[in-house]
Amino acid sequence: MARIQVQEALFDMAAESAALTAGRVDVGGVASFLGVCRGDDGLAAMVLEHYPGMTERALGRIAAEAEARWPLTGCTVIHRVGRILPGEPIVLVLTASAHRAAALESCAFLIDWLKTKAPFWKREEFADGDARWVAAKHEDDAAALRWSAKPE
Amino acid sequence: MRILYFAWLRQKIGVAEEEVAPPPEIRDVAGLREWLATRSAGHAAAFADAKQIRAAVNQDFATPDHPVAAGDEIAFFPPVTGG
Numbered sequence: 001m002a003r004i005q006v007q008e009a010l011f012d013m014a015a016e017s018a019a020l021t022a023g024r025v026d027v028g029g030v031a032s033f034l035g036v037c038r039g040d041d042g043l044a045a046m047v048l049e050h051y052p053g054m055t056e057r058a059l060g061r062i063a064a065e066a067e068a069r070w071p072l073t074g075c076t077v078i079h080r081v082g083r084i085l086p087g088e089p090i091v092l093v094l095t096a097s098a099h100r101a102a103a104l105e106s107c108a109f110l111i112d113w114l115k116t117k118a119p120f121w122k123r124e125e126f127a128d129g130d131a132r133w134v135a136a137k138h139e140d141d142a143a144a145l146r147w148s149a150k151p152e
Numbered sequence: 153m154r155i156l157y158f159a160w161l162r163q164k165i166g167v168a169e170e171e172v173a174p175p176p177e178i179r180d181v182a183g184l185r186e187w188l189a190t191r192s193a194g195h196a197a198a199f200a201d202a203k204q205i206r207a208a209v210n211q212d213f214a215t216p217d218h219p220v221a222a223g224d225e226i227a228f229f230p231p232v233t234g235g
Contacts, residue, residue, distance in 0.1 A: 035235055048234070049159055051227060054211035079234060091235055111235055119208070119227075120234025121159035133160050136231035 002063035002075040006055050008082040013092055020074040020096040027073050031103035033093040033111045039086030042127045048081040048090070051119035055079075058118040066095065066110050070102040077110060079120065109147050116144040153222055155188065157198070158229035161205070164198035173222070181207045182216035184226065204230055 003019075005011075013034060021027045037046050063075050074096040084090055093110045097103040122134040156169045178187050185207070189199035199205065207214045208227040220226055 050234070051156070051158060051208070051211070051229070054208055054227070057211055115235035116232065117213075118234050119158070119229065119232055121230065122233045123159070133230065134233045136233055140235075 002060065002067065002077060004056055004059045004063060005076075005078040006050060006052075006059070006081060007078065008080060010089065011078045011080070011092055013089070016076050016078065016092060017094055020076065020094055024073065026098055027096045028098045029100040029103040030094060030096045031100070031107035032095075033091075033107050034089055035091035035111070037084045037086050037088050037090055043086055043124055044127045045086075045125045046084045046090070047123040047125060048079075048084060049121045049123065050079075050081050054119050059114065062110060062113045062117055065113070066106045069109070070095075070097060070106040072097050072102065072106060075106070075110070077114065079114070079118070081120070112140075112143040112147060115140045153184075153220065154225045156225065156227040158227065160230060161198045161228050165192070165194045179219055180216065181209065181214050181218045181220060181226070184220050185216070185228065188228075199228075206231055 017030055017032065020030050059077050063077055066072065066075060072095055076094040078092040080090055093107050095103045095106045095110065123131060124134060125131045153172050153174065154169060155172055157165050162168050174184060174187050178184050185199055185202065185205065189196050206229055209218050209220060210225050
């Protein structure tokens with residue numbers, strides 16, 4: 001059962017990772033992806049909006065798909081919302097498995113699917129007062145599509 | 153029928169949600185979108201480019217031909233940009 005969390009607060013990556021191995025000896029590897037807010041072009045802050053209720057449901061479904069495709073011992077997805085400053089973390093994906101391939105592949109799958117299948121929207125605020133909604137990227141769709149066939 | 157708006161649709165329309173009772177001939181997401189667009193200048197601006205709009209019915213992503221009915225929660229929003 002995956003741990004899914006949507007929150008404004010910062011998270012503790014080391015504690016989250018430790019929780020996936022605590023008290024068990026069947027974990028051979030923990031893979032992680034930490035998404036961080038870049039400060040490109042004078043970005044002052046990123047404001048993350050989401051659809052409460054549907055967000056948790058969509059993330060749970062994506063995590064369940066990862067657990068169906070790979071033999072995971074644990075899975076954690078934490079996505080922040082609200083105002084995020086450059087240099088701060090936005091999203092954490094952790095996957096644990098007996099072997100590295102399942103952990104690494106499922107981690108990449110989760111972040112690729114999350115970007116196209118979970119209802120979050122980013123708005124960029126700039127130091128000069130400008131603000132704009134981030135447009136969806138074609139490369140994100142392409143990255144999600146490469147997982148559409150189940151692995152052999 | 154409860155309608156929710158997110159991101160720039162919410163900004164253009166000026167409300168995050170509204171309760172509506174469309175006429176009975178409105179049966180799917182595309183029909184509802186066209187009907188909502190007639191409600192105000194803000195709605196018309198928000199729904200002007202159908203290609204930039206996605207929808208969810210009862211918190212699941214829905215295609216334009218997905219049926220809609222009284223009591224549904226229907227959301228309209230731009231393509232998602234999380235992660």
